[in-house]
Amino acid sequence: QRQLVESGGGLVQPGGSLRLSCAASGFTLEYYAIGWFRQAPGKEREGVSCISRGGSKINYADSVKGRFTISRDNAKNTVYLQMNSLLPEDTAVYYCAAGPPSVQAMCIEHQYAYWGQGTQVTVSS
Numbered sequence: 001q002r003q004l005v006e007s008g009g010g011l012v013q014p015g016g017s018l019r020l021s022c023a024a025s026g027f028t029l030e031y032y033a034i035g036w037f038r039q040a041p042g043k044e045r046e047g048v049s050c051i052s053r054g055g056s057k058i059n060y061a062d063s064v065k066g067r068f069t070i071s072r073d074n075a076k077n078t079v080y081l082q083m084n085s086l087l088p089e090d091t092a093v094y095y096c097a098a099g100p101p102s103v104q105a106m107c108i109e110h111q112y113a114y115w116g117q118g119t120q121v122t123v124s125s
Contacts, residue, residue: 006095025077033103086121
């Protein structure tokens with residue numbers, strides 16, 4: 001069974017940092033494009049950052065450019081989202097998702113077939 005499990009969320013003060021992890025079981029992330037998405041209360045889910053299968057292409061939402069960094073560790077079958085300089089508006093449930101290589105680094109939600117359960121990130125003083 002293919003599963004994605006996010007971890008690393010929590011409560012952090014504005015300006016703080018968190019690193020989210022997306023670990024896979026039952027399949028190898030190396031062969032997939034990976035995306036991080038988030039959904040804030042009362043809002044639609046949006047793409048945060050996506051990385052192509054080989055890691056050569058990466059996209060970030062304008063709202064997180066310069067603050068968030070996506071990376072992948074194929075040896076650990078894990079993808080990370082390093083989040084720095086967090087803002088209250090970053091508060092959301094964060095999801096990772098895996099899609100076919102054809103997705104490349106596009107954060108097109110419906111093209112991602114496998115999704116984790118999400119991890120809550122709350123930025124508040």
